[in-house]
Structure formats: C-alpha cells, structure tokens
Amino acid sequence: MVVSVRIRRRFVLLLLVAFTCLSLRLCFGEDRITFSTPIKDSDSESLLCKSGIFRFGFFTPVNSTTKLRYVGIWYDKIPLQTVVWVANKDTPINDTSGVISISPDNGNLVITAGRNRLLWSTNVTVPVAPNATWVRLMDSGNLMLPDNRNNGGTLWESFKHPYDSFMPRMTLGTNGTTKENLRLTSWRSHDDPSTGNYTAGIAPFTFPELLIWKNNDISWRSGPWNGQVFIGLPNMDSLLFLDGFNLISDSQGTISMSYANDSFMYHFNLDPEGAIYQKDWSTSMKDWRIGVRFPKTDCDAYARCGQYATCQALEKPPCKCVKGFMPRNSTEWNRGNWSNGCERRTLLRCQRQNNESNGGGGGKEDGFVKMQKMKVPISAERSETKEDVCPKVCLDNCSCTAYAYDQGIGCMIWSVSLVDMQSFLGSGTDLYIRVAHSELKTHSNRAIMIAAPVIGVVLIAAVCVLLACRRFRKRPAAPVKDRSAEILFKRMEELTSGNESASNQVKLKDLPLFEFQVLATSTDNFSLRNKLGQGGFGPVYKGQLPEGQEIAVKRLSRKSGQGLEELMNEVVVISKLQHRNLVRLLGCCIEGEERLLVYEYMPKKSLDAYLFDPMKQHILDWKTRFNIMEGICRGLLYLHRDSRLKIIHRDLKASNILLDENLNPKISDFGLARVFQGNEDEANTRRVVGTYGYMSPEYAMEGFFSEKSDVFSLGVIFLEIISGRRNSSSFKEEKNLNLLAYAWKLWSDGEAASLADPVVFDKCFEKEIEKCVQIGLLCVQEFSNDRPNVSNVIWMLTTENTNLAQPKQPAFIVRRGVSEAESSDQSSQKASINDVSLTAVTGR
The missing domain is CATH 3.50.4.10 (Hepatocyte Growth Factor)
Structure with missing residues (x-):
C-alpha cells in the first residue's frame, strides 16, 4: 500500500514536471513550433535556434512610435535590434492578440490576431496531417517547414522568401522555368518594416548583373559577372568575393547567387534609401562593422551622365x-x-x-x-x-x-x-x-598643333639656358628670387598695414617659399591617387617632403579669377595665426603662373567625410562629437577675439573642419576670410561669397557680415554634428523639412533629443544632447543680435548651467537665384546643395 502511494506521488510529480517543462518550453528557447505549441504574443513567447544566434517571434521596431507588432527573425545576443526577416510586413498587429501556430485546417504556419483573423500564411500544400507538421528555426536564420514524409525535403522556407537581408547560405536569383525571381526588398523606413521602394537582385542579362531597382526602375548596377567578380565594382576582389561568393548561370535563364561565411554574424542589408551594406558584428565595438557599400558615389547612380x-x-x-x-x-x-x-x-x-x-x-x-x-x-x-x-x-x-x-x-x-x-x-x-x-x-592633328609650338618653345628655352650657363658659370652662385613673389609679398604687407604696429607685424617674407619642382615631386606630379579633394579654387593633394614630412598642397586653379586674391588673403591671415584648432600654413610657392599653398597634413581629412558617411559615422561617438564642437568654438573664438587680428571666416562648414590623428578639429580654408580693423564690428559687401545653407540671412540677403555671421554657420554645424545629417537633408516624415526646420519642430515639441544620430544616441547623454540642440538653435536665430557670441557658446557648452535662453525661430533660408554666384566649394559629395553659393536668398 505504501509502495502504491509512493508510485502515485512520483507519477504525479513527473506529470507536473512534464507539464511545467511543456508550458515553459518556448520561454527557454525551443527551436520549433508544433501543432500543440503555438507562440502567443501576449505570453512573450518566441523560438530560439540551437546556436542561440537567431530568435523568431513578435517584435516592435526600435524607435517606432506606432507600437505595431510584427513577426520576424532577428539576432538575439546583440544589443542592437537587427531584424533580418519579417513575415507580416504589410499586415501588422496593433495589440498583443497575435498568435503564430500550425493551422488545424491545412497544416501551414499561420499568423492570426483578434478573432482568429488570418494575417499571414506559408500558403503551401502540406501532404501530412496538421498534427504531424512542425516548423523549425535553423542556426543559419532560416525558418523551415519540412516535408515529414521520409525526409522528403522542404515544403517552405524563409530563405526562399527573402526580405531586406541576404544571409550566408541564402540564394538569390532567377528560375528560367518557373520565372521565379528571388530579390531583396527594402523596408519603407528604418522604423517601418512595410514594403519599401527598393529591390535588389540578379538581372538575367546576357552577362548576369546585380541590380538595385527603385519602383522597378534601375537605380544602380554592378556590371557583368565574369566568373569571379562583377567587373563594374572597382577593387572588390579582396573585400567581397573572397568570402565564398558564387554565381551559377545556365543557358535557360536560371541564375543563382550565394555566398558562404564562417560566421552567421554577417549579412548584406538593403536599406530604405536603396544602398546595400556588408555588415559583420564586432564584439569589441559592440556594433556592426560596415564593409563594402554600393552605391558609394554619385557616379554610381544609374545613367548619371546619360548616353555616350x-x-x-x-x-x-x-x-x-x-x-x-x-x-x-x-x-x-x-x-x-x-x-x-x-x-x-x-x-x-x-x-x-x-x-x-x-x-x-x-x-x-x-x-x-x-x-x-x-x-x-x-x-x-x-x-x-x-x-x-x-x-x-x-x-x-x-x-x-x-x-x-x-x-x-x-x-x-x-x-x-x-x-x-x-x-x-x-x-x-x-x-x-x-x-x-x-x-x-x-584629335591627332590637334595634338600635333599643340605639341609643335610647345616643343619649339622648349628647344628655344633650352638653348637660352645653355648660353646663360656658359656665360655665368664662373660667377659665384646667388639666390634667385621670383619677381612675382616679391610683388605678391609687398601686396600682402599692404593688406595688413594699419591692423598692427610695425613692431608686431609678422614678416611675411619669412614664410618659407617652396620650389615648384619639390612640391611636384612630393605629390608624384599631382597624381590623382594623391588627390585629397577639390575646392572652388583648385585641388588639394597629399605630399611628402624629402625629409619625410607629410604635407597637403593646394594648387590654385589657373582658371580661377579669385585664385591669386585667395592666396594673398590666406597667407596674410594664416601666417599670423597659431592655435591648436586652426590648420597651420607651412609655406607657399609662387613660380610663373603656379600658385600653391602648403599646409600641415590632416590624416583624418575633413569632418564631413565621417559625419555623413554611413560607414564612418560610428567612429564619431557622442563624446568625440562634443569635443569637436568645443574645439571648433575654441578656434573660432581665437579668430574673433584672441588673435592679433580680428578675423571673420565667412565660409565655416563641415568640409572646412579638418581632423588630426586624434580627431581634434582644425578650422581651415581662409581664402574668403576678412580681417577687421580693431574698432570694426560689421562690414558690408556687394560680393556675397560662401556656401549656401551655412550663410546667415543678413549676409546672404544684404551682404552684412560680422562675428554673428560665423556664429550662424557654427550653429548649422552643431546641428549637423548632432544629427549626422547635412543641413540640406529633407525629412520626409516631416513634410520635407530641412535640418533647421526639423530641429526647431523637435525642440518646440519637447523632443530635442530625437534629433540625435541613432549611431551615437545613449540615454545617459540625453540631457547633454538636448542642451547642444538648444545652443545650436540659439546660434541660428534669424536676427544677429539674438545670437550669442562664441565665448558665450563655449560657456554654455562647458558649464552645468541648464538655465539657458530660449531660442527663437531660426531663419529657414530658401534659394531664389544663383546667377553671378560664387562658391568656395564646388565639390559634390552626396549631391548636396551645400555647395551652391548665392547672391540673393529670402528668409521665411
């Protein structure tokens, strides 16, 4: 009798344990759904693959304000929500009534909500009874509905229905028999998984190509596949296709593209803006590292220049x-x-x-x-x-x-x-x-016509040089000075007369003069591979002097009517300035028609190269961005108040902020700067120069410029640094507002911290971000008298005082005309309107 009781107790205990394990099965990460074990959103249940890399269940996109519920697959053990597949992308659930289960009617995997309302289904013919059907989440991130008849294969799998992520062991391509075409499809936005505007996949041309389409129109193409690489992707061999990348094509129109990788923490993503990124997880950085990206430049846009x-x-x-x-x-x-x-x-x-x-x-x-x-x-x-x-x-x-x-x-x-x-x-x-x-x-005749007189001049010059050498070879050598250099320096000193006493003036002739040949040799004859950038007055090249010092050489364009004036202006200004947040001028070269400026080399190039590049944005974390803002202010304060000259920069922008090896900012490009007299606070000009989007309204519309003009530009840069967006960016979610208008709207709505670049946002920095947005808005107020001076900006940045002035509505400048406009920067990185300069604009 006692034994019988013990047996019954053990049996009940085993039943309780079994029931508890069954009820908690999904919470502990079981990797499959069966007929009797659905997933309920209300119980926060989900599947976890055996390796623990991927999870399948209900989710709400990060930063989404709608709180809609979707069913998808995401990486489980990383702090950033990274969804790689979505089932009900266009049929979200607005509550927690969702259920994922095996349909009792047909054995398909289904998503239902509310009163058993069907939202999504695998929609295949299942040849076995529903209670014998199950769905499993594989370690590869593939969700599979197997055919359970004697290992009969797979009835349905998520890899055959890709969304925005191309995973290892997944296949994209076309089927010549069924006409099936597996493509990636973008999300509508970063917080909206519904079907977006872009798709990407293989086009079955004579020679297969990888294409990105926008609303079925080609927006980018890779060039033909040659068996190893897509030949329209420059230098991609080592970056992409050594990762087991493979493309197989037959003569019947069937093409399959896949790749293998040792780690599943690796994928390609088609983002809502129509760019494909190669990503792999960095444990040390706790972020996704970006490998290749395409399209990468404006020239990658399909048919950018038209035919021929x-x-x-x-x-x-x-x-x-x-x-x-x-x-x-x-x-x-x-x-x-x-x-x-x-x-x-x-x-x-x-x-x-x-x-x-x-x-x-x-x-x-x-x-x-x-x-x-x-x-x-x-x-x-x-x-x-x-x-x-x-x-x-x-x-x-x-x-x-x-x-x-x-x-x-x-x-x-x-x-x-x-x-x-x-x-x-x-x-x-x-x-x-x-x-x-x-x-x-x-072309042949033209070459001869050009070459003949050149050769003649060279021969005549050579004869003259030989005669001169014979005539003066016994005379002692004497330093030779270019007459044009002497005239130029005299003009420079005239420009600075009256600004300082003679005893304090810097002797401009002490500035080193470089020989043209030395600079040409240091830059490998100004080769394209040494080109760092292109401004309105000419290109800038990286060089190395014979003693090993790295330099940056600005070669003023001969076609630029302002080149000579810019050189004089820049030498006058920079030669008298020494500050850790200003770029240092090392010397210049004036030989014949050549005008060159030699600067210290900035290995990290310009701020915009990091700020607006999705592959580099993460390098500038919030503390670095804050330090950059403070450093720009320190340099600007030196220009306005602390140097021997009072200088208004007039072209302050992200591309004119250079970064040293420690990411410290240095203000550069003083070609448009103006030196003020000691008692001068404001000046007026009929020749408005600068860059659209950074110019203050009083300068753009009336030609008045002062310290407060630079402060306006500083405010724009602040908002760009905080948001990681160009001032010309339009925010479609807010009726195409530009950056200033969008920042003002967020501030007015009490959501200033939402302006922050998601790459750097952290709750612990929220108050500091809000303060920086407030300071930026104070700097871009419409009327110059309302704006703080730079010393006040530094005080606001560096003190804990939160009792700051409330900003007034900024000047939302719109373009009216560009005739007779002059620009200090004609580069077109990412097709920005920031490179257009105006003579007349209107505020609203």
Missing part, C-alpha cells in the same frame, strides 16, 4: 562626353543637368553611306577611342570570338557602337547607345568606343 558620357567621381564636373561626341543639349549640360547625354559629332562610315541626304559617301574606315579602367555600359552582347578578332567583329557590324574584352567573359560588343559608363582610378575594363575616322584624325 562617362562619370568620374573626383572630377569637377563629373560628367564628360566621350571623345568624338558632344552634349545633346549644351545649355542643360552647362547647367549641370547631364541626363540628356551626348551625341556623335560625325556619323559613322556606314551611317554616312546609308544617308541619302548626304548623297551617299564613304571615307576611311571607322576607328576606336580607347578608354581605360572603365565600368562598361549596360546591355553587353556576347561574341564567340578571340580577343584579336573582337575589333573586326564590331567594325563589320554597322550597328556596333563599342567592344571590350575580359578574360573571364570573352568578347563583349554593344549595338545600342552606351549608357551608365564610369571611369575608375583602380581596377576596370578597357572599353573601345567606335568613332568616325575623321574624329581620330582631328
């Missing part, structure tokens, strides 16, 4: 017609609208023969213009010929416009207009574009 034109990201302007072609619409082309592209100057031979209006004709055989290191155009065709026969195949076909040869592909020819060409500095393909023979002859 090439795009070069570092050139200004970036678009150029191919030799033998001219703009189809010169007026629009000169305005910077290149979409119409270019057209032939001279018809091809067979076109002339077929043109009855020209009475037939003939002429010599067409030829080819060779373009090196190119992204080849779209719509290449295959020609089964050897490399040496490829040109003849093109010439024998009247409709052939170009050819190229790649070892992995073979001979490619084009029979259509050439669209989406890009010139690379690194790897690329040699492209041969067909032109009339007369175009080749024209």
Whole structure:
C-alpha cells in the first residue's frame, strides 16, 4: 500500500514536471513550433535556434512610435535590434492578440490576431496531417517547414522568401522555368518594416548583373559577372568575393547567387534609401562593422551622365562626353543637368553611306577611342570570338557602337547607345568606343598643333639656358628670387598695414617659399591617387617632403579669377595665426603662373567625410562629437577675439573642419576670410561669397557680415554634428523639412533629443544632447543680435548651467537665384546643395 502511494506521488510529480517543462518550453528557447505549441504574443513567447544566434517571434521596431507588432527573425545576443526577416510586413498587429501556430485546417504556419483573423500564411500544400507538421528555426536564420514524409525535403522556407537581408547560405536569383525571381526588398523606413521602394537582385542579362531597382526602375548596377567578380565594382576582389561568393548561370535563364561565411554574424542589408551594406558584428565595438557599400558615389547612380558620357567621381564636373561626341543639349549640360547625354559629332562610315541626304559617301574606315579602367555600359552582347578578332567583329557590324574584352567573359560588343559608363582610378575594363575616322584624325592633328609650338618653345628655352650657363658659370652662385613673389609679398604687407604696429607685424617674407619642382615631386606630379579633394579654387593633394614630412598642397586653379586674391588673403591671415584648432600654413610657392599653398597634413581629412558617411559615422561617438564642437568654438573664438587680428571666416562648414590623428578639429580654408580693423564690428559687401545653407540671412540677403555671421554657420554645424545629417537633408516624415526646420519642430515639441544620430544616441547623454540642440538653435536665430557670441557658446557648452535662453525661430533660408554666384566649394559629395553659393536668398 505504501509502495502504491509512493508510485502515485512520483507519477504525479513527473506529470507536473512534464507539464511545467511543456508550458515553459518556448520561454527557454525551443527551436520549433508544433501543432500543440503555438507562440502567443501576449505570453512573450518566441523560438530560439540551437546556436542561440537567431530568435523568431513578435517584435516592435526600435524607435517606432506606432507600437505595431510584427513577426520576424532577428539576432538575439546583440544589443542592437537587427531584424533580418519579417513575415507580416504589410499586415501588422496593433495589440498583443497575435498568435503564430500550425493551422488545424491545412497544416501551414499561420499568423492570426483578434478573432482568429488570418494575417499571414506559408500558403503551401502540406501532404501530412496538421498534427504531424512542425516548423523549425535553423542556426543559419532560416525558418523551415519540412516535408515529414521520409525526409522528403522542404515544403517552405524563409530563405526562399527573402526580405531586406541576404544571409550566408541564402540564394538569390532567377528560375528560367518557373520565372521565379528571388530579390531583396527594402523596408519603407528604418522604423517601418512595410514594403519599401527598393529591390535588389540578379538581372538575367546576357552577362548576369546585380541590380538595385527603385519602383522597378534601375537605380544602380554592378556590371557583368565574369566568373569571379562583377567587373563594374572597382577593387572588390579582396573585400567581397573572397568570402565564398558564387554565381551559377545556365543557358535557360536560371541564375543563382550565394555566398558562404564562417560566421552567421554577417549579412548584406538593403536599406530604405536603396544602398546595400556588408555588415559583420564586432564584439569589441559592440556594433556592426560596415564593409563594402554600393552605391558609394554619385557616379554610381544609374545613367548619371546619360548616353555616350562617362562619370568620374573626383572630377569637377563629373560628367564628360566621350571623345568624338558632344552634349545633346549644351545649355542643360552647362547647367549641370547631364541626363540628356551626348551625341556623335560625325556619323559613322556606314551611317554616312546609308544617308541619302548626304548623297551617299564613304571615307576611311571607322576607328576606336580607347578608354581605360572603365565600368562598361549596360546591355553587353556576347561574341564567340578571340580577343584579336573582337575589333573586326564590331567594325563589320554597322550597328556596333563599342567592344571590350575580359578574360573571364570573352568578347563583349554593344549595338545600342552606351549608357551608365564610369571611369575608375583602380581596377576596370578597357572599353573601345567606335568613332568616325575623321574624329581620330582631328584629335591627332590637334595634338600635333599643340605639341609643335610647345616643343619649339622648349628647344628655344633650352638653348637660352645653355648660353646663360656658359656665360655665368664662373660667377659665384646667388639666390634667385621670383619677381612675382616679391610683388605678391609687398601686396600682402599692404593688406595688413594699419591692423598692427610695425613692431608686431609678422614678416611675411619669412614664410618659407617652396620650389615648384619639390612640391611636384612630393605629390608624384599631382597624381590623382594623391588627390585629397577639390575646392572652388583648385585641388588639394597629399605630399611628402624629402625629409619625410607629410604635407597637403593646394594648387590654385589657373582658371580661377579669385585664385591669386585667395592666396594673398590666406597667407596674410594664416601666417599670423597659431592655435591648436586652426590648420597651420607651412609655406607657399609662387613660380610663373603656379600658385600653391602648403599646409600641415590632416590624416583624418575633413569632418564631413565621417559625419555623413554611413560607414564612418560610428567612429564619431557622442563624446568625440562634443569635443569637436568645443574645439571648433575654441578656434573660432581665437579668430574673433584672441588673435592679433580680428578675423571673420565667412565660409565655416563641415568640409572646412579638418581632423588630426586624434580627431581634434582644425578650422581651415581662409581664402574668403576678412580681417577687421580693431574698432570694426560689421562690414558690408556687394560680393556675397560662401556656401549656401551655412550663410546667415543678413549676409546672404544684404551682404552684412560680422562675428554673428560665423556664429550662424557654427550653429548649422552643431546641428549637423548632432544629427549626422547635412543641413540640406529633407525629412520626409516631416513634410520635407530641412535640418533647421526639423530641429526647431523637435525642440518646440519637447523632443530635442530625437534629433540625435541613432549611431551615437545613449540615454545617459540625453540631457547633454538636448542642451547642444538648444545652443545650436540659439546660434541660428534669424536676427544677429539674438545670437550669442562664441565665448558665450563655449560657456554654455562647458558649464552645468541648464538655465539657458530660449531660442527663437531660426531663419529657414530658401534659394531664389544663383546667377553671378560664387562658391568656395564646388565639390559634390552626396549631391548636396551645400555647395551652391548665392547672391540673393529670402528668409521665411
């Protein structure tokens, strides 16, 4: 009897344990759903794969204000919510009534809500009874509904229904038989998982290419696959395709693209703005590291320059017609609208023969213009010929416009207009574009016409030098001074007269003069690979002096009417300034028509290169950004109050803030700066120069500038540093408000901290971020008298006092006209309007 009781007690205990384990099964991370174990949102249940990397269940996107519930897969053991797949992306649940279960009707995995309302289903035919069906979350992040009939395969899997993430072992591509096309699809926004505007996948061209579409229109393309790489992606070999990247294509239109990686903490993501990022998790950084990104430059935008034109990201302007072609619409082309592209100057031979209006004709055989290191155009065709026969195949076909040869592909020819060409500095393909023979002859004659007088002048100069050497070889050597340099320095000293006593004036002639040849050698003859950037007055190159010192050399453009004035202005200003937050001028060079300025080299380049680049934003954490804001203020205070000269910069912006190896800021580019007299507080000019978006309203509209003009620019930079967004950015969620208007709206709504870049936002910094937003808004107030001076800005930044003045509505400047405008920066990084300068704008 006692034994029987003990047995019953043990049996009851086992039942209780079993029931408890069953009820808590999902809480402990069971990796599968069965007919009897649904997932309920109200109970906060979810699946966890065996490796613990991925979790499947209900979630609400981070920063979402709607609190809608979605079902998806995300990385479990990292602090940043990273969702890689969403089931009910367009049918969210607005409460916690959601249930994920095996349907008793058909055995599919389903999502229901409320009164058993069906929101989503795997929607396949399940050949077994529902109670024998189960769904499992694999270690790869793949959710699978297996066919349980003797290991019969898979009925449904999430990898066959991708969303915005391309995972290791997942396959994208097309099926020539079923016409199925597996593509990535972007979220609508970073906090809205519903279907977005962008898709990405493989296009089954003659030579497969990876494409990104925006609303079914191509927005980016990779160039053809050659068996190892996409040849339109420069220097991608080591960055991307050594990770087991593979593409298989048959002749029936079936193409599959996949990749392998040792870690599942790695994926590609198509973001809501239409860019693909390669990401892998960094345990030390506790963040996703960004590898490659495409599109990367403005030239990557599909057909940026139209037909028969090439795009070069570092050139200004970036678009150029191919030799033998001219703009189809010169007026629009000169305005910077290149979409119409270019057209032939001279018809091809067979076109002339077929043109009855020209009475037939003939002429010599067409030829080819060779373009090196190119992204080849779209719509290449295959020609089964050897490399040496490829040109003849093109010439024998009247409709052939170009050819190229790649070892992995073979001979490619084009029979259509050439669209989406890009010139690379690194790897690329040699492209041969067909032109009339007369175009080749024209260029040859032109070269001879140019070369002949040059050679003649060189020979005459050489003879003169030899005669001079023979005449003066016995005389003692004496230092030779360029007369133009002496005149220039005299003019510089005249510019500063009256600002200081003679005893305090810096002797400008003591500033080192560099020989042009030394600077040319140090920059490898101003090679493109040493080019650091391009301003309105000329390019800047990295160089290294013979003793090993690294330098930055600004070579003023000969075509710039302001180049000489800028050089004088900059030498006058910087040679008299010494401050840790101002870039240091090391010397200059004045030889003949050459005007060069030599600065200390800033290894981290400019602030905008980090602030607005998604791959580098994380380097500037909040403490670094705060230190940069304070450092800019210290440098500006020195200019306004603490130096021997009172200087108004007039072109303060993110691209003119350089960063040293420790990310300390240094103000640069003083070509537009104005030196004020000791008792002068404000000046007026009819020649408004600067950069749109940073100019204060009184300066942009009336030509008045003062310390408060620089303070306005400082405020704009503050808001850019806080938000990680350009001042010209439009916030679609807020009716396309620009940065100033958006910041003002958030401040007015009591949500100033929401302006912060999500990359740097942390709850512990919220009060400091709010204070910095407030200071930025105080600086951009419409009326200059309302703005603080720089010393007050530093006080507000560095004290704990939170009793700051309340900002008034800022000046929301809009563009009216750009005629006769001058700009100190004509670069076009990320197509920003910040590079346009105005003579007249209007506030509202």
